[in-house]
Amino acid sequence: MAVGVVRIPVADLLSPTAEQWEVIRVSRIPRVLAILLAGAALSVAGLVMQRITQNSFVSPTTAGTVEAAVLGILVATLLVPAASLLVKMVVAIATSVVATAGFLRLLRGVRHRDPVVVALVGIMYGGVIGAVTVFVAYQRDLLQLLDFWSTGSFSAATEGQYEPLFLVLAVGAVGYVYADRFTVVGMGQEFATNLGVSYRTVRSVGLVVVSVMAATVVVVVGAIPFLGLIVPNVVSLALGDHVGRTLPVVALAGAGFVLACDVVGRVVRFPYEIPVSTVAGVLGAGVFLWLVLRTASGKEAHG
Amino acid sequence: MIHVDHVSHAYTPSGPPVLDDVALDITRGAVTALVGPNGAGKSTLLAAVSRLLGPDHGRVVVDGVDVARAPDREVARVLAVLRQDTRLSARLTVVDLVRFGRFPHSGGRLTTADHEVVAASLAHVGMADLRDRYLDELSGGQRQRAFIAMVLAQETPYVLLDEPLNNLDMEHAASVMRVLRTAADDLGRTVVVVLHDVNMAAAWADDVVGMRDGRVVARGRPAEVLRTDVLREVFGIEIPVVTVDGSPVALHWLPRAGRHPMGVGQRY
Ligand SMILES: Nc1ncnc2c1ncn2[C@@H]1O[C@H](COP(=O)(O)OP(=O)(O)O)[C@@H](O)[C@H]1O
Numbered sequence: 384m385a386v387g388v389v390r391i392p393v394a395d396l397l398s399p400t401a402e403q404w405e406v407i408r409v410s411r412i413p414r415v416l417a418i419l420l421a422g423a424a425l426s427v428a429g430l431v432m433q434r435i436t437q438n439s440f441v442s443p444t445t446a447g448t449v450e451a452a453v454l455g456i457l458v459a460t461l462l463v464p465a466a467s468l469l470v471k472m473v474v475a476i477a478t479s480v481v482a483t484a485g486f487l488r489l490l491r492g493v494r495h496r497d498p499v500v501v502a503l504v505g506i507m508y509g510g511v512i513g514a515v516t517v518f519v520a521y522q523r524d525l526l527q528l529l530d531f532w533s534t535g536s537f538s539a540a541t542e543g544q545y546e547p548l549f550l551v552l553a554v555g556a557v558g559y560v561y562a563d564r565f566t567v568v569g570m571g572q573e574f575a576t577n578l579g580v581s582y583r584t585v586r587s588v589g590l591v592v593v594s595v596m597a598a599t600v601v602v603v604v605g606a607i608p609f610l611g612l613i614v615p616n617v618v619s620l621a622l623g624d625h626v627g628r629t630l631p632v633v634a635l636a637g638a639g640f641v642l643a644c645d646v647v648g649r650v651v652r653f654p655y656e657i658p659v660s661t662v663a664g665v666l667g668a669g670v671f672l673w674l675v676l677r678t679a680s681g682k683e684a685h686g
Numbered sequence: 687m688i689h690v691d692h693v694s695h696a697y698t699p700s701g702p703p704v705l706d707d708v709a710l711d712i713t714r715g716a717v718t719a720l721v722g723p724n725g726a727g728k729s730t731l732l733a734a735v736s737r738l739l740g741p742d743h744g745r746v747v748v749d750g751v752d753v754a755r756a757p758d759r760e761v762a763r764v765l766a767v768l769r770q771d772t773r774l775s776a777r778l779t780v781v782d783l784v785r786f787g788r789f790p791h792s793g794g795r796l797t798t799a800d801h802e803v804v805a806a807s808l809a810h811v812g813m814a815d816l817r818d819r820y821l822d823e824l825s826g827g828q829r830q831r832a833f834i835a836m837v838l839a840q841e842t843p844y845v846l847l848d849e850p851l852n853n854l855d856m857e858h859a860a861s862v863m864r865v866l867r868t869a870a871d872d873l874g875r876t877v878v879v880v881l882h883d884v885n886m887a888a889a890w891a892d893d894v895v896g897m898r899d900g901r902v903v904a905r906g907r908p909a910e911v912l913r914t915d916v917l918r919e920v921f922g923i924e925i926p927v928v929t930v931d932g933s934p935v936a937l938h939w940l941p942r943a944g945r946h947p948m949g950v951g952q953r954y
């Protein structure tokens with residue numbers, strides 16, 4: 384809250400002048416809320432996705448969900464140039480659902496249950512969707528715009544822009560209600576059937592939760608890489624995969640991680656900003672590498 | 687009663703039937719052992735009975751309910767199944783796993799009574815001390831016992847287990863069989879268990895069903911099935927059988943057991 388082009392001493396946060404309050408209300412509070420919501424949403428989306436695919440190395444940014452959301456926004460922008468944020472969001476959610484469902488279907492055809500292989504399939508799948516998007520954008524000279532959604536940044540998260548993010552709270556609540564079922568489905572189809580849990584229904588619910596969360600974040604602030612991958616995995620190392628227990632922790636950890644990335648991005652080259660996705664990308668890649676190496680060196684991946 | 691009503695199944699349309707018109711009634715309150723060589727179709731039959739697999743033909747009726755048609759949750763309160771290979775795809779602690787056994791009853795909100803069932807199931811399989819350990823940090827046998835505890839915690843009238851003694855040492859194998867025996871004798875549960883050791887079946891089961899090539903080829907009390915001629919039908923090999931303390935013991939590990947041209951079993 385204190386860091387920004389307009390300096391507001393921490394002490395003044397408690398009793399700001401009218402001018403300072405304006406900055407806080409219009410820019411700082413929305414920004415912090417957007418950061419917390421987006422960080423929590425992408426991390427929880429990753430957690431749910433990993434459980435419904437039974438694979439720790441899958442996440443919205445590595446399996447087509449986010450790429451499809453970007454494609455959805457692009458298509459909406461092209462077809463209805465004056466489309467409101469809400470319309471773009473609906474279209475993005477729809478394309479995310481379709482692409483993620485496609486990924487789940489694709490997994491059924493993949494004989495390899497090796498988590499790393501499955502993760503690679505997801506990355507290739509997302510790559511194909513991303514390539515289509517870039518091609519469409521290139522044809523229509525919209526590459527610049529594309530950058531906005533594929534590189535998450537909170538500099539545009541101001542009053543009147545970030546509010547759609549509150550949708551993730553509602554979806555998060557649904558996710559929490561389904562937490563035990565996600566855990567059960569994460570143990571496999573037969574395990575779920577034995578306990579009377581409908582594997583297909585729960586996977587569909589998870590699919591919608593993941594897509595709505597990821598697409599909403601992409602529309603409002605853009606994609607943040609690695610978040611959905613590393614936050615749930617690090618939490619899982621400490622607390623296991625009991626979703627009912629880990630979901631709140633994953634949400635908090637994700638929010639905290641993005642907040643930290645944002646602050647770093649704003650102080651490193653003050654008064655300029657490095658987009659949060661760049662910071663998260665650098666930090667996330669490091670942590671991800673460590674997770675993969677850890678798996679490769681004998682520790683079984685629960686995938 | 688479990689009523690297997692002329693069930694046939696093939697995994698590939700052109701392939702051989704893995705279950706070939708199996709008709710079988712399994713008595714309530716008894717321990718029934720399913721034996722047979724690898725690939726006989728035991729696991730497939732158990733999967734069909736527990737609605738994990740929808741067979742091509744026929745149906746399975748448990749206490750008047752067609753398992754393939756009834757709602758999953760309803761069936762989950764009637765029968766519990768433990769599959770042969772339990773792949774671990776999530777990091778759970780032993781006690782969390784066993785608590786999920788209560789899911790069909792409690793839907794995730796465990797009552798005091800549920801917690802008591804969980805504790806009792808853990809104690810039954812001797813896993814109370816290890817309740818807070820992660821499953822992936824256990825030995826194969828300990829993990830197997832945790833899964834057995836989960837199935838017991840489901841408190842279903844019917845319990846189906848596919849080779850639950852895999853990975854277990856002698857002591858724990860016997861203690862699991864004792865748990866199943868107690869469940870049948872004291873709690874009136876019906877237990878169907880696939881065993882690869884016919885002697886284990888003979889010692890603990892009331893009823894032994896022998897399968898081969900997708901068919902039931904033998905059925906009866908242990909003394910009726912543990913005979914060299916019957917075992918030849920089931921396993922296709924010559925197995926000497928002796929009697930110890932009035933119970934039949936198959937000597938299938940002996941060098942002279944096997945595909946012997948002339949049956950040697952009769953001499954025993
Ligand atoms: N999922 C499957 N797909 C194709 N064939 C299978 C599958 N499961 C089992 N089979 C085949 O069906 C036959 C019976 O298998 P199974 O029921 O596992 O036998 P058992 O448990 O008696 O060893 C075997 O020949 C096996 O190869």
Ligand SMILES: [Mg+2]
Pocket residue numbers: 728729730770848
């Ligand atoms: Mg088998």
